[in-house]
Amino acid sequence: MLxxxxxxxxxxxxxxxxxxxLHPFVVGFFRTFLGLLWLMPWILHIGPSAWKSARxxxxxxxxxxxxxxxxxxxxxxxxxxxxxxxxxxFTAPLFATLGAIFFLGERVRLRRWLAIGVGFLGALxxxxxxxxEIGPGPMLAVLASALWAMALLIIKVQSRTDSSVTIALYMxxxxxxxxxxxxxxxxxxxxxxxFVMLAGIAxxxxxxxVALNQSxxxxxxxxxxxxxxxxxxxxxxxxxxxxxxxPDLWTWIGGTVIFASxxxxxxxxxxxxxxxxxxxx
Numbered sequence: 001m002l003x004x005x006x007x008x009x010x011x012x013x014x015x016x017x018x019x020x021x022l023h024p025f026v027v028g029f030f031r032t033f034l035g036l037l038w039l040m041p042w043i044l045h046i047g048p049s050a051w052k053s054a055r056x057x058x059x060x061x062x063x064x065x066x067x068x069x070x071x072x073x074x075x076x077x078x079x080x081x082x083x084x085x086x087x088x089x090f091t092a093p094l095f096a097t098l099g100a101i102f103f104l105g106e107r108v109r110l111r112r113w114l115a116i117g118v119g120f121l122g123a124l125x126x127x128x129x130x131x132x133e134i135g136p137g138p139m140l141a142v143l144a145s146a147l148w149a150m151a152l153l154i155i156k157v158q159s160r161t162d163s164s165v166t167i168a169l170y171m172x173x174x175x176x177x178x179x180x181x182x183x184x185x186x187x188x189x190x191x192x193x194x195f196v197m198l199a200g201i202a203x204x205x206x207x208x209x210v211a212l213n214q215s216x217x218x219x220x221x222x223x224x225x226x227x228x229x230x231x232x233x234x235x236x237x238x239x240x241x242x243x244x245x246x247p248d249l250w251t252w253i254g255g256t257v258i259f260a261s262x263x264x265x266x267x268x269x270x271x272x273x274x275x276x277x278x279x280x281x
Contacts, residue, residue, distance in 0.1 A: 001211070001212070001215040001224040001225075001227040001228060002227055002230070003207065003208070003211040004207075004208045004209075004211040004212040004215060005208075005227060005228060005230045005231045005234060006230075006234060007204045007205070007207045007208035007211065008204070008205070008208040008212075008231065009082075009086070009231050009234035009235055009238060010204050010234075010238070011031075011201050011204035011205050011208060012073075012077055012082060012085070012086070012235070013082065013238040013239070013242050014197060014200060014201040014204070015027055015031070015074055015077050015201060016077045016078065016082055016242070016243065017197070017242065018194065018197055018198065018201065019074060019075075019077060019078035020078070021194060022188060022190060022194065023183070023186035023188070024071065024074035024075045024077070024078050025071055025074070025179070025182045025183040025185075025186050026183045026186055026187060026188060026190075027074055027198065027201070028067075028070055028071050028074050028179045028182070028183065029176070029179040029180045029182075029183040030190070030195075030198040030199075030201070030202060031070070031074075031179075031198070031201055031202050031205050032067075032070070032171075032172055032175040032176045032179045032202075033172075033176045033179070033180070033202075034198060034199050034201075034202030034203075035172055035202040035203070035205050035206040035209075036169075036172030036173065036176055036206075037202070038199075038202055038203045038206045038207075039165070039168055039169060039172060039206050039210075042165050042210075043165065043169060046163075046165060049163075050163070050165055050166055050169060051166070051169070052166070053158075053161075053162050053166055053170060054158075054161035054162060055158065055161070055162075056170070058154060058157075058158065059158075059167075059170035059171070059173075059174055060174055061154070062151050062154040062155070062158075062171070062174075063170065063171055063173070063174025063175050063178070064174065064178060065147050065150050065151050065154075066147075066148075066151050066171055066174075066175055067174075067175045067178040067179055067182075068147055069143075069144045069145075069147035069148045069151065070144075070175070070179070071179070071182060072140045072141075072143050072144035072147070073085070073089075073140070073141065073144040075136075075137075075140055076136075076137045076138070076140040076141040076144065078137075079135070079136065079137040080135070080137030080138060080140075080141060081239060081243075081245045081247060081251075082235045082238065082239035082243070082245060083232060083235040083236045083239050083245065083247035083251055083255075084126065084137075084138065084141070084247060084251050085137070085138075085141045085235075086231050086232050086234075086235035086255070087126055087232055087235075087247075087251050087252075087254055087255030087258065088123060088126060088127075088138060088141040088142055088145060088258075089141065089144070089145050089148075089231070090119075090122075090145075090228075090229075090232075090255060090258040090259045090262060091119065091120070091123050091142060091145045091146075091149075091258055092145040092146075092148045092149045092152065093149070093152075093225070093262035093265065093266070094116055094119040094120060094149075094258070094261065094262060094265070095145060095146045095148075095149030095150075096149035096150075096152045096153055097112070097116055097265050098116065098149075099149055099150060099153050100153060103153070111268060112264075112265055112268050112269075115261045115264045115265050115268070116261065116265065118257060118260075118261045119257065119258045119261030119262060119265075121257065122253075122254040122255070122256070122257030122258035122259075122261065123142065123254060123258060124254075125250055125253055125254035125257060126138070126250055126251055126254035126255065127142075127254075128250060155167060155213065155216075156216070159213065159216060159217055164210050164213030164214045164217060165210060167213050168206065168209045168210050168213060171209070172206075220270050225262065225263055225266045226263055228259070229259045232252075232255050232259070235247075
């Protein structure tokens with residue numbers, strides 16, 4: 001998870017820079033297509049087993065959701081401060097918890113419902129509706145988080161049978177043509193220097209995705225999720241150095257509240273599962 005947070009935030013800094021020169025959809029295509037190429041050495045090393053999936057059709061559904069989420073994030077990054085997009089991205093586990101309740105039938109008691117409510121209050125603290133104008137960037141960031149939450153639920157199920165590399169492989173295979181279709185109306189060929197930057201963005205994205213998938217295979221969510229908060233630290237430092245952005249106090253307060261609620265939800269989920277296992281022995 002430490003590797004994933006560093007890779008993702010460096011990638012997003014590069015994306016924010018590149019979207020000043022290329023359309024976000026064009027950047028999105030190269031992120032997915034070149035990311036797939038970066039993944040190929042792993043695929044060749046693993047061999048045919050990397051292509052084996054217990055639910056191949058599910059990858060198409062997840063890849064479609066991922067594409068819309070990614071493009072929404074890229075557009076948000078092009079018009080919104082890096083730290084604000086990052087803080088709002090912490091709402092994804094809240095949406096994932098709601099999805100698990102309504103679509104997977106998971107039971108949630110009062111304390112986790114309260115934590116979900118507190119988390120969304122944190123999002124409102126950042127957005128401050130009625131006190132500040134809510135631009136399209138923050139709204140796209142929230143939409144991207146909701147869609148990413150759906151993808152997380154699918155990854156959670158897929159990781160029981162498919163490896164982290166297999167999940168990343170099929171993500172690239174599905175997302176690349178979809179992203180290309182969206183990018184064609186805005187197409188501009190990147191210069192050699194831009195292509196090098198796009199290749200770096202793709203490499204960081206692939207590394208972050210594989211590291212994220214693997215972190216959930218190696219340890220419980222309650223162990224790895226607290227490290228996810230480092231993304232806000234990275235975003236603040238990189239946003240200041242690269243773009244001179246300084247997040248306001250509301251972004252820090254809201255981001256901290258959202259993150260604390262997601263960690264509490266993960267802890268309660270793990271405790272409930274542990275108690276259930278002990279009760280059956």
